[in-house]
Amino acid sequence: MRSARAVDLFRNLLRPRIRVVEALRGIDLTVRRGEVVAYAGPNGAGKSTTIKLLSGLLAPDVGCVRALGMDPVRDRVRYVGHIGVVFGQRTELWWDHPIAASFEWKRVVWGIPDARYERMLGLVRELLGLDDIFHTLARELSLGQRMRADLALALLHEPEILLLDEPTLGLDVLARRRILTFVKELNRERGVSVVVTSHDMAELEQLAGRIVLLHEGEIAFDGIFAELRRVLTGRRVLTLETSSGAPPVLRGAVLVRTDAGRHEYAFDAARVKLSDLLEQAAAVTDVLDVETHRAPIDEVVADLYEHWLRGSS
Amino acid sequence: MDVLSVTRGPQVMIAYYVSDLITGLAAITATFLLAERFDGIGPWTRSEVLFLLGYALLVRALIDTLFNWNLAHISRRIGRGQLDHLLVQPQPLWMALLTEGFAPATGSGMLLPGLGLLIWSIHQLGLTLSAGWYALLVINLLASIATVLAFEYAWGSLAFWAPRASEEINSDTWRLLMQLAPFPLDGLSGLAVATLLTAVPIGLVAWYPSRALLGIGTASLPAEAYLLSAAIAFAAFAMWIFTRGLRRYCRTGSSRYLDYGHRR
Numbered sequence: 001m002r003s004a005r006a007v008d009l010f011r012n013l014l015r016p017r018i019r020v021v022e023a024l025r026g027i028d029l030t031v032r033r034g035e036v037v038a039y040a041g042p043n044g045a046g047k048s049t050t051i052k053l054l055s056g057l058l059a060p061d062v063g064c065v066r067a068l069g070m071d072p073v074r075d076r077v078r079y080v081g082h083i084g085v086v087f088g089q090r091t092e093l094w095w096d097h098p099i100a101a102s103f104e105w106k107r108v109v110w111g112i113p114d115a116r117y118e119r120m121l122g123l124v125r126e127l128l129g130l131d132d133i134f135h136t137l138a139r140e141l142s143l144g145q146r147m148r149a150d151l152a153l154a155l156l157h158e159p160e161i162l163l164l165d166e167p168t169l170g171l172d173v174l175a176r177r178r179i180l181t182f183v184k185e186l187n188r189e190r191g192v193s194v195v196v197t198s199h200d201m202a203e204l205e206q207l208a209g210r211i212v213l214l215h216e217g218e219i220a221f222d223g224i225f226a227e228l229r230r231v232l233t234g235r236r237v238l239t240l241e242t243s244s245g246a247p248p249v250l251r252g253a254v255l256v257r258t259d260a261g262r263h264e265y266a267f268d269a270a271r272v273k274l275s276d277l278l279e280q281a282a283a284v285t286d287v288l289d290v291e292t293h294r295a296p297i298d299e300v301v302a303d304l305y306e307h308w309l310r311g312s313s
Numbered sequence: 314m315d316v317l318s319v320t321r322g323p324q325v326m327i328a329y330y331v332s333d334l335i336t337g338l339a340a341i342t343a344t345f346l347l348a349e350r351f352d353g354i355g356p357w358t359r360s361e362v363l364f365l366l367g368y369a370l371l372v373r374a375l376i377d378t379l380f381n382w383n384l385a386h387i388s389r390r391i392g393r394g395q396l397d398h399l400l401v402q403p404q405p406l407w408m409a410l411l412t413e414g415f416a417p418a419t420g421s422g423m424l425l426p427g428l429g430l431l432i433w434s435i436h437q438l439g440l441t442l443s444a445g446w447y448a449l450l451v452i453n454l455l456a457s458i459a460t461v462l463a464f465e466y467a468w469g470s471l472a473f474w475a476p477r478a479s480e481e482i483n484s485d486t487w488r489l490l491m492q493l494a495p496f497p498l499d500g501l502s503g504l505a506v507a508t509l510l511t512a513v514p515i516g517l518v519a520w521y522p523s524r525a526l527l528g529i530g531t532a533s534l535p536a537e538a539y540l541l542s543a544a545i546a547f548a549a550f551a552m553w554i555f556t557r558g559l560r561r562y563c564r565t566g567s568s569r570y571l572d573y574g575h576r577r
Contacts (some may be wrong), residue, residue, distance in 0.1 A: 023456060052566055057397050059563045081403035090570065092398065094314065095577040101314050109402055123557075 023049040024060075025217045033160075034191040036183075038204035041214030044306045046184070047197040048087075050214075051165045054195060055085045060150040068160060081110065084154035088166035091150050094136035099149045100109045100134050103156060110157045117156060124152035127182050144175030151179060155186070162186070168203060180207055203299040213301075225297065235300060240281055241289035248284045250277050261288075266295065315381075315416045333422020340373070341430075342364045344495040355499045359482055360437035362497065368526075369495040369519035372457045374423035379415070383574055384414030385462060386487065388469035391558070392480030394567030395575050406559070438527070446526070449537065453522035456544040461490055461515045463547035463560030466555050473558030476569055494518035499530075510543070517543055 024046045031037050039047050052058040056072030056079055065072055070079045093102045107117050125131055128148045133141060141149065147167060149301060154162065162183070168176045186192050193227050198204050204211060205225045213221040213228070221228055238253060240263045247255055247263035252272035256264045267277060274292060281287050314318045319326045347356050348362035358366065376385050383389045387410075390396055398407045414420075435442065468486045472479040498506055509516040517540065523529075525536035 049566070052397075055401060057400050057563075058566045061564065076400065077405055078402050079405050085401055090397075090572060091575075092401075093576070095575070097314060097317060100318055105314055109404065111403075 017058070022217055024053075027063075027217075027219060029212065029219065029222070031193055031195060033193055034187065035210065036187050036194040036196070036208040038208035038211040039195055039197045039214070040199070040201065040204060040211060041220075045214035046217040046309075047214060048165055049217075051087075051163050051195065051197060053087070054163055055083065056080055081157065082159055083161040083163060084157070084159035085163045086147075086150050086154045086165065086167050088147070088164075090170035091138065091146060092153055093146065093149055095139050096137060098135045099130065099141075099153075102138065102149075102153060105266070106153055106156050112157050116158055120156050120158055124155055127185065128152050129178065147171060147175065147179065151182070158190075160192065160193050162194045164194065166198055167196065168198060168200065176203065183207060193285045194281055205297055213304075227296065229294065229300060235295040235303070236267055236269045236274070237293055237295055238267060238277060239258050239291040240265070240287055242281070243286040243288060246285075248281045250280050253277055315420075318417045319418045328424050329419060334426065337374070337423035337426055340491065341370060341495050346380070354497050356529070357497045357499070358438075360434050361523075361529070363434035364429055364527060365497060365519055365523045366437065366495050367427055367429075367434055368454075368457075368523045369466060369491075370423055370427030370430060372454060372461065372494070372518055374421060374427045375454065375458055376461060377418075377420035377422070378424060379420075380414040380462065381416035381420040381460075382414050382576065384410055385465055386469070386483040387466055388472040388479050388481065388483040389574055391469060391472035391562070392569075393566075393573065393575070394476070394570035395572075396559075397567070397570075398575065411529055439529075449533075450526060452537070453526060453540060456540045456542055457518050457522055457546040460514050460547050463544070463551035464490060465516055466551040467547070470554045470558040473561050476567065489513070490518050492526040494520070496520070498531060510539075514543065514547065 027046075027050070039050060041047055049058065054062060054067060054072060056076040059073040068079065068082055070082075073078050078202060079288075093099065094105065103121065106112070112120075125134065128151065130149060130152055133145050133149065136145075138146065138149070151164075151167065164183070167183075171179070180203060183196070187194055194208070196204065196207060198209055203272050209224055211221070211223070211225055211228055212219055212251055236258070240248070242248065242263065245261050247258045249255075250265060250267075253265040253267040258264070265277070267274075278287070278290065319329050344354070344362060344366055348357070348359045353359045354362055383395075390399075399406060402409055427511055427571070440446075465483050465486055469483045470481070471482055498509055498516050498520050501509070506516065510521060520538055521536065525540065530536075
């Protein structure tokens with residue numbers, strides 16, 4: 001235990017306590033060619049570690065990673081020529097140079113044939129809207145512009161696999177939409193396999209058909225989004241509009257918010273029937289309007305994370 | 314790309330070269346003033362001191378030109394988790410380390426002053442130069458550069474194990490070598506000189522190779538043999554420790570990432 005007490009400081013100096021954390025454990029994951037896989041989990045679950053393993057930046061202690069028939073670490077030089085990596089919190093652009101210069105640098109270092117370079121350059125300039133910023137210094141770009149440029153840079157050599165680690169972190173709605181649309185189009189038209197991590201579940205659902213949820217370095221769920229919803233909970237949201245301002249008390253439902261006669265409840269459809277709740281409400285007040293819908297995926301997953309957090313503490 | 318940096322405008326270009334020149338002159342001023350005041354330092358005449366200064370400046374300028382962008386200060390890249398940027402490039406790491414730092418425009422500010430000082434001192438000394446002497450000059454410069462880089466990489470590799478504590482260790486090792494390199498070490502005790510020619514190779518940066526080239530002290534052949542052997546030994550040690558660190562890096566990754574200084 002480390003503390004500021006002198007005795008602990010000396011104890012730590014003589015016999016430091018080192019905790020070894022297993023970032024990933026027993027991961028068995030196959031991504032098919034042309035598939036888009038969303039990779040999610042709470043902070044520290046192992047998402048970025050997986051991206052690093054797939055990029056050849058990390059070697060697993062046990063087990064193996066194979067991609068495109070290669071070992072990402074042993075065959076690194078050949079392998080990285082077939083993948084594109086974007087880390088949302090980093091940039092591959094040369095800071096004091098125009099984007100155009102970074103692109104030219106990539107062409108030379110990656111040895112991209114002229115025809116391919118021109119074709120991909122035209123594509124990314126058009127679809128990611130780079131024309132206005134093509135000759136702007138990287139350090140003068142906004143975060144959204146920089147991410148678009150970074151994504152474009154990662155695609156210039158026409159990779160077969162695209163690894164995106166939180167590519168929309170800190171971006172506004174417009175910049176997010178632009179990047180998501182582009183990645184979807186890239187996957188649809190060119191069959192690029194994509195592994196993308198994010199904390200934004202709605203965004204992941206929009207992008208990927210399949211989601212892999214990590215918890216403490218292990219796969220907690222691997223399937224499609226609809227299946228995730230079904231497995232996790234039958235959670236629904238019920239909104240009642242009543243003549244009186246006070247919300248009726250409904251057994252089996254939790255009042256989430258109330259505002260001027262409009263009351264929102266959360267309930268588990270697997271346990272409570274909607275008709276029972278409506279009967280309860282009608283018995284105590286005039287119900288003017290009813291709305292019901294599934295809980296947003298973000299809330300469903302947040303509940304799951306909270307459940308995991310409580311479980312581990 | 315490097316040329317693009319300085320050709321952005323006349324003010325930028327002037328600012329680059331003037332600041333480089335001031336830094337370079339500041340590095341050799343102390344030795345120059347001492348030599349001027351006492352008409353030489355120890356057994357070294359004023360012109361020989363100028364030769365030493367020119368040689369030291371040239372070594373520094375060549376490293377700045379060939380290993381810019383913190384490639385000579387590798388502890389920064391390792392400590393800041395920035396090796397990842399090199400590892401995602403489809404080329405062997407050694408090739409990236411040898412090529413990415415090439416900065417002929419922004420790093421060569423002291424190249425001409427160093428060369429000028431060397432030529433002027435040679436003229437003052439009235440040396441008769443042969444093709445063999447020029448070949449030795451090139452070999453000595455390469456050996457000095459290899460020794461400095463090996464020293465930097467050996468110490469810089471500590472950042473694989475202690476990234477935060479060692480991030481700036483190369484700033485100190487660089488200062489240690491470069492600030493003391495232009496001083497003649499004659500007159501120090503035998504133990505001190507032996508230390509400065511082995512464990513802490515300050516003497517191998519400029520003093521010892523300059524002696525060999527000027528024919529001061531030790532006979533030229535054994536001196537050259539020692540210079541080359543030392544450079545090879547330092548390089549082998551640096552490669553050994555760097556490779557061990559790199560293996561660790563590939564197993565544990567970097568626990569910290571700072572974008573500061575990356576390609577800036």
